[in-house]
Amino acid sequence: MPAAFSDRMRRLYVDGDADGHYMPFAKKKLADGRYGLVAGKDPRTASDHGHKVISALAMEAARTGMDRVAFHDLLLKGSGKGARHARDIAHRSGHDAAIIYIDRVRDRVREHLAARDGIDSRQDAHADLAALRARIERTPWKGTAGKTDFKNLSARLAVCEKAGGRRHTISERHLAEEAGCARETVRKSNERLEAQGFLRQLDSGSPTEAAAWLLLDGPVNAPSHGEATAQMPQAGGAMSGPEVRQPVSPAANLDSRTGARLAPEDAFAHLGLGGSGLAVVAALAEQDGQTRAELIGTATLSRATVYRQINKLAGLGLVRLEGELVHLTEQALDGIGATTADCETPVTSWEDAAQRLGTHGTAQRRRERHDVQRQAWQDEQQRLAERRRPGRHRTDPRRVPPAFTTVCGRPVDPATGEIIPGWRIATDGTWLWEPDPEEVTCLAA
Incomplete structure (x- = not known):
């Protein structure tokens, strides 16, 4: 037995899967008449169970650098219970067939390890998420739908950092609360992100667990982060001539951490500052002191939207204007404004800002609605578990009230x-x- 193998893998090879960690699930009829997935020794899944154990041993062999011949001898010449599946193949189909099977498993494991891009630790996973975050922050998210997609991915990145990888589990209702939008809006955003290659749904979840998702890098041939092409005015116009060019907008550049933190606030609800206001704040949080023309590119907004949102933020005391430059006030990211030439009574919190914008209580109403839906779902699952029908438990009319x-x-x-x-x-x-x-x-x- 190789000394480089971990204690758990050595036990797996010597004793087999005694704890049932690699036991596949079979669909069986339960005592109450329903069908469910049950782990156990099923003749129909015995081969699958042995294959999972061999794959786990192949993964450990690849990790420790065991060569091909040594791995063959370990499985076919050793006496460990974990290699019984390989020895059974050799007994039934011959030694050459067992060698072909072992090599096929070993090659698939090596391909899987190569596809992981060298992510072997939690530090590597965080570095990978940081690179993905930078890509998302530099992608131009155009229009209202694009700003919703940015909030969606920003909230998912925060969940992935806690999970330690791109794979994460989150429900539509929880994501809607974190992104500060409706559940239907989140569902449409998920469909767009899946079509663009930023997101993949791994499963549909279960009655008690949310669906599993995986963050991806997005399209391979992505646009150049909103860089506009220099274009001459049309011939014959007042500004026509070979010397005149439209300025090139800077690349998109947002702070996704600020976006994820502020998206659930009522001030950034649909009828308040909205996703465009959040984009302006996130762009200034990433690089303070930008002109309106620069914010058009960094926040990926139209000229009219940038001017409108700056006027709103200035009226709340969250930004100040110094000539052509727009700056966030000292405590603007905490919702605390400052007295400026455009604001005599600044806001004292994001709740105060939501009250002035008329969107206070939006998140609370959304959470209450989701809590009612969750409770209804739990009651329905309880009813199905007890095999009851709705409306059958009424008061017996024969009993005296x-x-x-x-x-x-x-x-x-x-x-x-x-x-x-x-x-x-x-x-x-x-x-x-x-x-x-x-x-x-x-x-x-």
Whole structure:
């Protein structure tokens, strides 16, 4: 047994998968009649189980640098229980067939390791996420949909940094709360990002877990980050002539961390500052002191939108104008404005800014709506687990309501307070008819 193997891999080779970590799941009928995935020894999945163990050993061999012949001898000549699947192939189909199978597994493992781009530790994963973050921040996100996609990816990057890699798990409702938009808006954004190659959905989740996603690098032939081509005015115009050129807008440049932090605030809701206002703040957070013309390129906005958003932010005391340059005030990223020539009463918080913009309470209403939907989903899953149908648990009409009983336990009319003749309450709480003997004699006659 190679000494370079880890303790866990040595136990896997010697004792086999005793703990069932590599046991595949089979679809079986449960005790309550439903079908579910159950881990266990199933003849139909025994081969798959052995293949998973061999693949794990091949991964460890590749990590330790074991050569091809030594790996063959380890599986076919050793006596470890973890290599039983390879020895069974050699017994059934011959030694050459087992060698071909082992080489195929080994080659696939090496291809998988090569496709990981050298990410072997948490530090490598964070470096990879930093490179992806820089690519996203330098991509021009045009229009309202583009700003929503930027908020979507910024929120996902924050989740991925906590998870330690590009693979992450998040629900549409949670993502909508983090991005500060509606759930349907997030769903459409996910579809656009998948089509552009920035995102891939790995599974659909389960009744108790959200879907798994993977962040990608985006399109290979991506545009050059919003660089505009110099264009002459049309001939015959007032500014026509060979010496005149339109200025080239600078490349897109946003701070995604600021975008992820401020997106859930009510001030950046749809009817407030919106995604375009968030883009202006994120662009100034990345590089303070830009002109309006530079913000058109760095925030990927139109000229009219840049002017409108700067006027809004200046009126709240969050930016100040120094000649042609636009600067964030000292505590603008915390929602605290400053007294300037354009603002005499600056805002004191993002909540104050949302109240002035008329969007206060948007996030709270969204969370409450999502909580109701989550509770309804949990109730539905509980109902399905108990195999109940909606509307079946009603009050038994035979039972006497509390309003129809007196202190001594006799039935009474709640409207008049008089005792109802001929009826009494049985021991099980239901109505019992005991007519008067004279009334029975009269009916018999």
